[in-house]
Amino acid sequence: VDEAMTAPAPNSGVVDVSGPDAPRIAAIVERISRRNVRTISRCISAIENGDPIAPGIVDGLRPLAGRATVVGVTGIPGAGKSTLISSLAERIAAQGSCPAILAVDPTSTVSGGALLGDRIRNFSSADAVFFRSVATRGKLGGLSRALDDVITLLDAAGYDSIMVETVGTGQSEIDVTHVAHTTIAVTASGLGDEIQVMKAGITEMADLHVVNKADADPNGAEITAMVLRQRLADSQRAAGMTEGANPATAERPPRWLAPVRVISAQNGAGIDDLISLIKQHREFLCATGNIAAWRRGRALSRYHDAMRDALYFGLLSNWGPRIAQDEEAVADGRVTPVRAANRLVVEALRSIGEQKACQP
Numbered sequence: 096v097d098e099a100m101t102a103p104a105p106n107s108g109v110v111d112v113s114g115p116d117a118p119r120i121a122a123i124v125e126r127i128s129r130r131n132v133r134t135i136s137r138c139i140s141a142i143e144n145g146d147p148i149a150p151g152i153v154d155g156l157r158p159l160a161g162r163a164t165v166v167g168v169t170g171i172p173g174a175g176k177s178t179l180i181s182s183l184a185e186r187i188a189a190q191g192s193c194p195a196i197l198a199v200d201p202t203s204t205v206s207g208g209a210l211l212g213d214r215i216r217n218f219s220s221a222d223a224v225f226f227r228s229v230a231t232r233g234k235l236g237g238l239s240r241a242l243d244d245v246i247t248l249l250d251a252a253g254y255d256s257i258m259v260e261t262v263g264t265g266q267s268e269i270d271v272t273h274v275a276h277t278t279i280a281v282t283a284s285g286l287g288d289e290i291q292v293m294k295a296g297i298t299e300m301a302d303l304h305v306v307n308k309a310d311a312d313p314n315g316a317e318i319t320a321m322v323l324r325q326r327l328a329d330s331q332r333a334a335g336m337t338e339g340a341n342p343a344t345a346e347r348p349p350r351w352l353a354p355v356r357v358i359s360a361q362n363g364a365g366i367d368d369l370i371s372l373i374k375q376h377r378e379f380l381c382a383t384g385n386i387a388a389w390r391r392g393r394a395l396s397r398y399h400d401a402m403r404d405a406l407y408f409g410l411l412s413n414w415g416p417r418i419a420q421d422e423e424a425v426a427d428g429r430v431t432p433v434r435a436a437n438r439l440v441v442e443a444l445r446s447i448g449e450q451k452a453c454q455p
């Protein structure tokens with residue numbers, strides 16, 4: 096199977112999951128379902144590299160996935176995200192669950208893994224925790240699609256608690272809210288928090304807020320928590336005014352009021368409480384039907400991504416010489432990029448239509 100993973104990609108450009116590639120994919124899926132860590136790692140690399148076989152494997156794993164709780168942890172650099180995730184993972188593993196940790200690095204195109212490694216290896220239950228940092232080679236669709244697929248893979252492999260750390264700058268925290276059931280925003284006392292908190296767009300998107308490092312500065316942490324609670328109350332009031340009640344029942348849809356907790360990731364204060372809040376939030380999502388909507392949305396967005404990929408790779412492999420011509424014309428400025436691309440797609444689709452019309 097490992098040879099299968101490294102075999103050259105087939106010429107079609109798109110892996111045919113129900114055709115000749117099926118046995119190869121089935122074998123890999125089987126090994127992942129038995130939680131073969133080596134195969135899991137290679138498969139994550141295949142996803143990162145945009146290997147054409149990866150989407151087919153992930154599709155094969157999809158029926159096995161759907162049990163994991165996915166927790167996104169975001170926040171300003173140095174707030175203690177990694178330390179918090181380590182504490183959570185250690186506690187969750189001790190309770191008999193099987194955690195996996197992903198560190199997302201939007202700035203790096205090389206997968207490192209060193210970020211969390213040292214800390215996690217200190218665990219008594221180290222083998223139970225899978226960790227990995229995820230980057231992309233910038234080939235395909237970027238980090239959010241890779242992250243979505245890696246999560247499906249780990250879920251199918253039986254990791255029931257998947258935690259994703261992202262740096263709270265740029266696009267990455269937006270991505271994590273799309274793949275996570277619960278997003279935790281971490282801030283800390285002594286980091287110029289008030290201002291940082293105000294600036295961060297994540298404030299309104301997070302489901303749980305923690306103010307970390309309470310051990311080092313208990314008063315500072317309480318003050319930061321107060322500012323945060325005030326800010327959340329203000330934005331919830333503003334949202335309540337625009338959010339329409341159902342005129343038939345005069346009922347507003349149930350809302351989750353994001354709790355704010357003061358913790359110490361380092362000495363473990365507040366970690367058990369946080370684990371129970373994560374469970375409560377998941378129960379809320381199930382009870383309100385939000386989780387079903389979230390699942391549908393995730394599947395649909397993956398469908399549209401896959402359609403885009405299939406079209407793109409199909410064109411690359413079947414229209415090579417024509418694309419080479421277009422590339423030269425675009426580079427020389429004889430035709431504009433968008434016009435060239437549109438013309439190609441229209442012609443390719445028309446030719447598929449004509450082939451179909453010829454068939455009985």
Ligand SMILES: Nc1nc2c(ncn2[C@@H]2O[C@H](COP(=O)(O)OP(=O)(O)OP(=O)(O)O)[C@@H](O)[C@H]2O)c(=O)[nH]1
Pocket residue numbers: 170171172173174175176177178179262307308309310311358359360361362
């Ligand atoms: N006193 C104290 N220090 C902490 C606590 N949590 C984390 N730290 C320290 O804060 C520093 C940053 O912690 P990390 O967990 O690496 O923070 P991070 O948010 O993952 O940082 P980046 O990944 O670089 O954005 C480290 O030196 C930690 O030891 C805590 O609860 N109390």
Ligand SMILES: [Mg+2]
Pocket residue numbers: 176177178260
């Ligand atoms: Mg970190």
